[in-house]
Amino acid sequence: MDGTGFAELVEPHRRELLLHCYRMLGSLSDAEDVLQETLVAAWKGLPEFRGRSSLRSWLYRIATNRCLNARRDAGRRVPAAPTPPFEPPAPTRRDAVTWLQPWPDALLEQVPDIAPGPEARYAMKEAVELAFIAALQRLPPRQAAVLILRDVLGYSSAEVAGMLAMTPTVVKGVLQRARSAAGDGRAEPGDEGLAQRFAEAFTAGDIDAVVALLADDAWLTMPPAPHEYRGPAAIGAFLRASDVWRGPRRMLLVPARVNTQPAYACYLAGPGEPVARPAGLMVVTVRGDRIGALTRFHDNAALARLGLLEAAGVTSAG
Known part of the structure; x- marks a missing residue:
């Protein structure tokens, strides 16, 4: 398959993979970089893709593991904290999640409306709200990955285990800890x-x-x-x-x-x-x-x- 054929093959999944990387990383800039790494890795690994899973699941496996590497990377770029131009009052607390970036709704409209698997617990809107994205960044990388794959995308424990080189039993334990740490994450609908x-x-x-x-x-x-x-x-x-x-x-x-x-x-x-x-x-x-x-x-x-x-x-x- 040439480059044009590969691009046509993965194009239907590009936007949803970008959103997946954004959920994992909290940064749209980082998500764009990791998506490019994912597609390069998929292009190189295409001859080894045997169709044992769907193309979509295979791409999610590559993207998730690339995101895990990025989150574990000690050299991951973290923006410098700005210096306030005035003397602010003492803060209530200081948070380590400082690389959070917003996701434009116009990009969300470009994500295919693919029904999540039966294991999903979050609707699309809930799973992209800032509070939920920030909560994911506070989780250990592997917990964040399992929570997204299971509760947002609806993959089964067996499927997630295959993506992350874990056993289904381990996946269930990691998911339980992630749910407990992240909380419900659902915002009460309000009057905009x-x-x-x-x-x-x-x-x-x-x-x-x-x-x-x-x-x-x-x-x-x-x-x-x-x-x-x-x-x-x-x-x-x-x-x-x-x-x-x-x-x-x-x-x-x-x-x-x-x-x-x-x-x-x-x-x-x-x-x-x-x-x-x-x-x-x-x-x-x-x-x-x-x-x-x-x-x-x-x-x-x-x-x-x-x-x-x-x-x-x-x-x-x-």
Whole structure:
């Protein structure tokens, strides 16, 4: 088979494999790199593929093991934590999951609508929400792989054992530990109108109104910064410090969607400036009648993937 034939063979699986690598790694940039490694390995190993499993399962085995290697790699690139431009209040905790990146919903629409196996426990939407992706990164690599293969993709214990060179008994034990550590991971459906109310209050600098929308156990996280804030009081203290630093500059928010959640591309405009400059991405997690989490990505690469990096057409607030 030549390169063209191979490309046509694997193309139907490319997007879902990219999503699989993203779940494993939490980073879309890393997922793209590992996907390329996977396809190169599949091309080289194609003569040995005997059809003992489906092509899809064979590709998932290669991709999963490549992701495991990447997660175990001591040299895995981890972005440097940004230095805040102001003195932030003391964080509630510091988190080791700092390489988290958002997944644009436009990419999710390109993933084939393939029904997961009967063992699946998570729906597509649940299995790409930021909280679930972050929870996967906190698991040991092998536990994360088993949880995804079993509970997201629905492969049987026997199939997972074959992919990961384990026994079905070991798979069941690893899965039990992974489920216990990850928790349910399912977000309560909520009114996404809250996200718009947040955006209006945030751009107006009305921190009290923002705080009033938060759940008692809400989190503010800012990957790749490790500091996190829990609860309305802690989140409010950070937002007020940020608002003081922003001064007379105005924040503009443009709606977007990532990880099946409402998000906003952020732009800053100084006094009298006709154009606002890109300033990262805010993701709003709604639970019931409250906002359960705010995730602020300061890296403008997220905006580039959403086609929102350029500030053209976004004039200073007026």
